[in-house]
Amino acid sequence: MNLVNSGELGTGVHNFFVFHSSLPEKKLSKKYGNLFTCYIFCIPFVVINGFEIIQEALVQQGREFAGRPYLPLIEEITKGQGIIMAPYGRSWKQQRRFTLTALRNFGLGKIAFEEKILQEAQYLTEVFQASIGQPFNPNSKITSAVSNVICSIVLGKRFHYEDEVFTQLVELIDENMRLQTTIWALVYFVTPLIGYFPGPHQRIFKNQARINAFLQDFINQHKDTLNGEEIRDFIDAYLLEMEKEQNSPNCCLTEGNLMQIVNDLFTAGTETTTTTLQWAILYMMAYPDIQESCQKEIDQVIGWSRTPSMEDAPNMPYVNAVVHEVQRFGNVAPISVGHATTRDTSFRGYTIKKGTMILINMPSVLSEETQWKDPKHFNPGNFLNENGEFFKPDAFIPFSVGLRACPGEKLARMELFLFFASLLQNFEFYWPDKTSTPDLEGVYKLTLAPRPYKMAIRCRKPSDDEL
Numbered sequence: 001m002n003l004v005n006s007g008e009l010g011t012g013v014h015n016f017f018v019f020h021s022s023l024p025e026k027k028l029s030k031k032y033g034n035l036f037t038c039y040i041f042c043i044p045f046v047v048i049n050g051f052e053i054i055q056e057a058l059v060q061q062g063r064e065f066a067g068r069p070y071l072p073l074i075e076e077i078t079k080g081q082g083i084i085m086a087p088y089g090r091s092w093k094q095q096r097r098f099t100l101t102a103l104r105n106f107g108l109g110k111i112a113f114e115e116k117i118l119q120e121a122q123y124l125t126e127v128f129q130a131s132i133g134q135p136f137n138p139n140s141k142i143t144s145a146v147s148n149v150i151c152s153i154v155l156g157k158r159f160h161y162e163d164e165v166f167t168q169l170v171e172l173i174d175e176n177m178r179l180q181t182t183i184w185a186l187v188y189f190v191t192p193l194i195g196y197f198p199g200p201h202q203r204i205f206k207n208q209a210r211i212n213a214f215l216q217d218f219i220n221q222h223k224d225t226l227n228g229e230e231i232r233d234f235i236d237a238y239l240l241e242m243e244k245e246q247n248s249p250n251c252c253l254t255e256g257n258l259m260q261i262v263n264d265l266f267t268a269g270t271e272t273t274t275t276t277l278q279w280a281i282l283y284m285m286a287y288p289d290i291q292e293s294c295q296k297e298i299d300q301v302i303g304w305s306r307t308p309s310m311e312d313a314p315n316m317p318y319v320n321a322v323v324h325e326v327q328r329f330g331n332v333a334p335i336s337v338g339h340a341t342t343r344d345t346s347f348r349g350y351t352i353k354k355g356t357m358i359l360i361n362m363p364s365v366l367s368e369e370t371q372w373k374d375p376k377h378f379n380p381g382n383f384l385n386e387n388g389e390f391f392k393p394d395a396f397i398p399f400s401v402g403l404r405a406c407p408g409e410k411l412a413r414m415e416l417f418l419f420f421a422s423l424l425q426n427f428e429f430y431w432p433d434k435t436s437t438p439d440l441e442g443v444y445k446l447t448l449a450p451r452p453y454k455m456a457i458r459c460r461k462p463s464d465d466e467l
């Protein structure tokens with residue numbers, strides 16, 4: 001048993017068997033308390049629920065909970081490199097520190113990223129505009145726009161939405177994310193020996209090899225044209241730092257790590273933001289009065305003569321509150337990324353053995369009754385005070401907290417605000433099918449996404465004569 005009671009018995013820790021990967025954690029925490037152990041085929045993992053106890057684990061005992069679980073399938077793909085699934089240690093620290101610095105230097109929080117995002121929002125608006133008149137599924141268009149932001153930061157170029165290399169890359173990444181939530185991934189987790197036999201898991205490896213081949217091409221092109229005088233993008237910055245540090249004995253900057261970080265930024269940076277924007281549009285169709293209030297504020301603060309900018313955010317408390325509420329209610333990363341203990345850890349009177357998988361139950365915080373004014377409904381009021389001013393409750397932690405907290409948070413927040421405000425400035429979104437209403441239940445594929453839907457749009461922008 002992994003969670004060993006070293007204190008008093010029965011203080012909310014329970015052990016039982018679970019044979020399914022999609023857990024009804026909310027119901028379980030009601031029944032078993034804020035800290036309990038589950039088993040997947042006899043392999044234990046500890047589930048942590050609620051703001052206070054999650055803070056305690058990830059922040060106050062941050063180092064002890066900063067590991068990642070050993071998952072044979074992921075290990076086969078990443079070889080422990082990169083950031084997301086890298087074990088806690090020197091290499092992870094270096095990759096993470098370098099990535100945060102590079103993102104900051106390229107303009108995280110500065111104008112450069114804002115321009116890239118706005119340029120992409122403009123393309124997305126044009127593509128939506130061309131679809132007026134026919135209900136359509138916005139998913140692939142939003143995915144293209146969001147992954148293009150990552151492409152321009154990491155690879156130094158954006159792609160046409162129909163570009164063959166680009167669409168293949170996006171599809172392969174998407175398929176691999178989906179395959180990693182199938183029963184096969186679970187079987188691989190328990191019996192890694194199936195890696196030697198045929199089965200759908202082989203498709204994951206095949207897809208990954210193709211993704212890596214695409215990315216290796218880009219890395220090679222960068223190496224051939226590298227020029228210390230001009231850093232074009234993330235790959236350039238990493239290669240130059242590798243060159244500089246090559247004789248340093250503790251340096252973990254390697255081409256293998258570079259490849260895995262590029263993979264990580266694509267996977268983490270595209271799916272989460274795309275899914276949040278899909279929820280945003282779906283909620284706007286489900287709650288047209290909220291959509292209208294957003295548009296009123298956009299019209300007042302921005303008008304028609306210019307595009308939105310991050311400087312508008314403090315003057316747009318309602319839109320800002322809606323974007324945050326989309327993240328809270330949409331809950332796109334319900335189990336965050338799995339954590340693990342980095343050593344035998346004493347926690348709330350219990351000893352958790354080194355390497356135990358830790359599951360952070362995000363909905364237990366994002367809809368915790370004691371933390372929110374209206375936890376159960378989509379209500380921007382959760383982020384507005386009595387004077388209609390924006391405020392952010394401490395329990396708003398969709399990017400997690402502690403040493404592993406999302407390093408892409410600032411970029412993601414910029415993308416969400418600018419894409420959302422640009423789309424609502426230009427279009428009214430409405431549910432095209434009069435016989436049904438938007439389905440607000442999600443489906444889980446590493447992120448919690450809306451079921452595929454079709455939407456209809458009307459152009460809001462007055463003609464030049466009317467302006």
Ligand code: HEM
Pocket residue numbers: 083084085096264265268269270272273276332333336337338339398399400401403404405406407408409411412
């Ligand atoms: C709405 C958008 C996003 C959400 C909700 C989100 C959420 C998260 C969460 C919950 C984690 C796990 C934290 C933990 O283990 O405790 C994470 C990790 C991570 N995210 Fe994000 N993320 C978003 C966008 C991005 C973007 C745009 C990037 C890249 C530029 C990014 C890069 C990463 C990376 C590299 C990690 C791994 C950090 C580590 O293991 O040290 N994410 N994110």
